[in-house]
Amino acid sequence: MPSVYIKTYGCQMNERDSEAVAAQLMAKGYTLAPSEAVADVILLNTCSVRDFAEQKALNKMVNIAAETRRNRPEAVLGFMGCMAQSRGQELIDRLPDVDLVLGTQKFHRAADYLGEILAGRRDKIVDVAAEQGSEATIREHLLNGSAKKTVTAFVSIMQGCNQYCTFCIVPYTRGEERSRGIPDIVAECRQLVSQGVKEITLLGQIVTSYGKRTISEKDGKSAFVQLLDAVQEIKGLERIRFTSPHPKGYGDDLIEAYARLPKLVESAHLPVQSGSDRVLKLMHRGYTRARYVGIIEKLRRARPEIGISTDIIVGFPGETGDDFEQTLSLAHEVEFDQAYIFKYSQRRDTPAAEMPGQVPQKVREERNKRLLEVINEIAGRKFNTFIGRQMQILVEGPSKKNPARMTGRTRCNKIVVFDGSERHRGQLMDVKITRAGSFTLYGDPAILD
Numbered sequence: 287m288p289s290v291y292i293k294t295y296g297c298q299m300n301e302r303d304s305e306a307v308a309a310q311l312m313a314k315g316y317t318l319a320p321s322e323a324v325a326d327v328i329l330l331n332t333c334s335v336r337d338f339a340e341q342k343a344l345n346k347m348v349n350i351a352a353e354t355r356r357n358r359p360e361a362v363l364g365f366m367g368c369m370a371q372s373r374g375q376e377l378i379d380r381l382p383d384v385d386l387v388l389g390t391q392k393f394h395r396a397a398d399y400l401g402e403i404l405a406g407r408r409d410k411i412v413d414v415a416a417e418q419g420s421e422a423t424i425r426e427h428l429l430n431g432s433a434k435k436t437v438t439a440f441v442s443i444m445q446g447c448n449q450y451c452t453f454c455i456v457p458y459t460r461g462e463e464r465s466r467g468i469p470d471i472v473a474e475c476r477q478l479v480s481q482g483v484k485e486i487t488l489l490g491q492i493v494t495s496y497g498k499r500t501i502s503e504k505d506g507k508s509a510f511v512q513l514l515d516a517v518q519e520i521k522g523l524e525r526i527r528f529t530s531p532h533p534k535g536y537g538d539d540l541i542e543a544y545a546r547l548p549k550l551v552e553s554a555h556l557p558v559q560s561g562s563d564r565v566l567k568l569m570h571r572g573y574t575r576a577r578y579v580g581i582i583e584k585l586r587r588a589r590p591e592i593g594i595s596t597d598i599i600v601g602f603p604g605e606t607g608d609d610f611e612q613t614l615s616l617a618h619e620v621e622f623d624q625a626y627i628f629k630y631s632q633r634r635d636t637p638a639a640e641m642p643g644q645v646p647q648k649v650r651e652e653r654n655k656r657l658l659e660v661i662n663e664i665a666g667r668k669f670n671t672f673i674g675r676q677m678q679i680l681v682e683g684p685s686k687k688n689p690a691r692m693t694g695r696t697r698c699n700k701i702v703v704f705d706g707s708e709r710h711r712g713q714l715m716d717v718k719i720t721r722a723g724s725f726t727l728y729g730d731p732a733i734l735d
C-alpha cells in the first residue's frame with residue numbers, strides 16, 4: 287500500500303483534520319511516510335487566515351512538484367483545507383502537477399479519491415462542495431500510531447462560523463455553523479479515555495455557539511454547557527479544555543460551569559482582537575470592551591487561579607493611534623497570561639479588505655512590536671509569581687527542546703519542564719516551581735514522588 291505524508295499549516299482545527307485524514311488512510315492500509323521526499327502521496331492541509339500562510343503552502347507545492355515530477359512522477363499531490371476550499375479549481379489551473387483539491391467538508395473523502403487517482407481511474411479531482419453531516423466525520427485519532435501513550439486529545443465538536451467578523455475568511459472557507467450531537471461527541475471522548483487519554487480539548491471555530499440551532503436550552507443552560515456537563519461525567523477523564531470560544535458566548539451559565547465543574551480547567555482563551563470599541567464595531571465582533579472586561583472579572587471571581595490568553599489584531603483598517611493606545615491600555619488592565627498578536631492581513635473577499643484607512647505595513651509592525659513588549663513584560667511578571675508554588679501538572683511527554691526532560695501542563699495552561707522520565711507520562715502530579723522562563727515554568731524534580 288502507498289505511503290502518505292501530510293503537512294499541516296494553521297490552527298488546531300487543521301491539525302485535528304490532518305490527524306483524522308491520516309488515521310482514515312491508515313485504516314485503509316496506508317503507511318505514514320517520515321518525509322515528503324519518500325511519500326507516494328503528499329497532501330498539504332492549508333490555512334487561509336493570513337496571506338503569508340497561503341503563500342507558504344503555494345511555494346511549498348511548487349518545490350514539491352518540481353522534485354517529485356523529476357524523480358517520482360507517479361507521486362500524487364494534493365491540497366486540502368481552507369485554501370483548497372477558497373481557491374478550488376484555480377489551484378490546479380495554476381499548478382497543473384496537483385492531482386487533488388479537497389475542501390473543508392470533504393476530508394473524509396480523501397481515501398476514496400486517492401484510491402481512484404492511484405488506480406488510474408481518475409486523473410484530477412476537485413471537490414469543494416458542501417456536504418450535509420460532514421461535521422461528524424472528523425472522529426478518527428492516531429493514538430495507536432505511536433508506541434507512546436497519548437495523554438491529551440482534541441475532539442472536533444462543530445464546524446464553521448456564522449459570526450462574519452469583517453477581517454476573517456473562516457465563514458467562507460469553513461461554511462455555516464454545524465454541530466455534532468452530544469451523545470456522538472461523548473462516545474468519542476469515552477473511547478479516547480478508554481485508550482488512556484486524560485485531558486480532552488473540545489474544538490471548533492466558535493465552540494460557544496455549539497448546538498445553537500439544533501439543541502434547545504435546558505434549565506437555563508446553553509447547548510455548549512450541556513455538552514460540558516455530559517463530558518464532565520466521563521469516568522477516568524481528568525481535565526476538560528475548549529477552544530476557541532467567542533466572548534459573546536460567555537453567558538452566566540458558562541461562568542457558572544467554571545465554578546461548578548471540577549474537570550473544567552482554570553484556563554480560558556478569549557480572543558479580544560482590539561481594546562477600542564470603535565474598532566470592535568468595525569470588526570463586527572459583537573461586544574464592547576466593557577462587556578469583555580466584565581466577563582474576565584466574572585471568570586476571575588469564579589476561578590481566581592484562571593489563566594487568560596487572547597488574540598489581538600494590530601493595524602486593522604481605520605485603527606488610529608488612539609485606538610491602538612486603547613488596546614495597550616486593555617492589555618494593562620486585563621493582564622493577560624499570554625496573547626497571540628497578529629498584524630492585520632488583507633484577505634480577499636472579506637469586507638475589511640475594502641475598508642478605507644488601510645494601515646501601512648510599517649505602522650502595523652511598529653504596533654506589533656510595542657504591544658508585544660507590553661504583553662511580554664506583563665506575562666514575565668505573572669510567570670515569576672509562580673516561583674516557589676506547588677502546582678499540579680499533567681505530564682504529556684518529553685520536552686520538544688530537550689527530549690531528556692519531560693513537560694507537563696498546569697490546569698491554568700502553563701507548560702512546566704522538569705527532570706522526569708517516561709514513567710511519569712500520563713500522571714497528574716504536583717511539582718514545585720523553581721524558575722520561570724518566557725512562557726515556560728521549570729519544576730523541581732526533588733519533590734517528585
Ligand code: SF4
Nearest residue numbers: 447449450451454456
Ligand atoms: S468568530 Fe470571527 S474570527 Fe472567529 S472564526 Fe468566526 S468570523 Fe472568524
